[in-house]
Amino acid sequence: MRYSTMEYKVNQAYEELNRLIQWHPDSEEKFLQKMVCFLLPRQRKCWPEAISVLRQSLETEHGMIFVEKYKDKLEWLNSVSLLELERKIGEIYFVDHYKMIADQFLYKKDFEISLFLRIAMETGIRSADIPCIEWSCMHGKTIILEETKRGDLYKKVNGTFPKISAQSLRIMKLLYRKQGKIFTKSKEYYVRKISFAWGIPGFYIHSFRNYRRKIERGISAGVQVPRIIPL
Numbered sequence: 001m002r003y004s005t006m007e008y009k010v011n012q013a014y015e016e017l018n019r020l021i022q023w024h025p026d027s028e029e030k031f032l033q034k035m036v037c038f039l040l041p042r043q044r045k046c047w048p049e050a051i052s053v054l055r056q057s058l059e060t061e062h063g064m065i066f067v068e069k070y071k072d073k074l075e076w077l078n079s080v081s082l083l084e085l086e087r088k089i090g091e092i093y094f095v096d097h098y099k100m101i102a103d104q105f106l107y108k109k110d111f112e113i114s115l116f117l118r119i120a121m122e123t124g125i126r127s128a129d130i131p132c133i134e135w136s137c138m139h140g141k142t143i144i145l146e147e148t149k150r151g152d153l154y155k156k157v158n159g160t161f162p163k164i165s166a167q168s169l170r171i172m173k174l175l176y177r178k179q180g181k182i183f184t185k186s187k188e189y190y191v192r193k194i195s196f197a198w199g200i201p202g203f204y205i206h207s208f209r210n211y212r213r214k215i216e217r218g219i220s221a222g223v224q225v226p227r228i229i230p231l
Contacts, residue, residue: 123162124212
């Protein structure tokens, strides 16, 4: 059987989904939900049934049940390149994987590592500069910090200073009260720990900066970020 371009792309999405489920079997239901939200944008009413159909497709030998049922709603895939599709799927799960790793460090009470990872994701500040953050750099949730690479202050694409989340600020306050500073180790220490925990080949700490900058510009590897996906 010769697949159409759309069917081929759905099959590529299947393969990526199966790979992610193998990494984290406990997250299978969440991954199925996100894949359906991605493949069927603005079709919220059919999502509950579609999740069940997608699960059946993954369990069958050929996996065309989902395509046959939602073929008309999947035609938008014909206008998206395979590379764009792979990047978009990768981004969806990149965020989920980050959340899981950050929570793991918190559970283990590795507060510095968790905070390092959270700041990298939330602000896009370079990994070499994150350990330089001191309490004097903090103005509420706003970070005012000089880039060692260029000498300018870190700013978002819109010209404002980067901010961290309320939870990250709580972790930061806890560390400062406990040890009189926020970070006590080198960049290499944090990156090594995060790389090991990430557990997926091809991990690159600079990916967090790239992701944040693209989100600030409202793009995702060349395609518009679909806001309907519950990141």
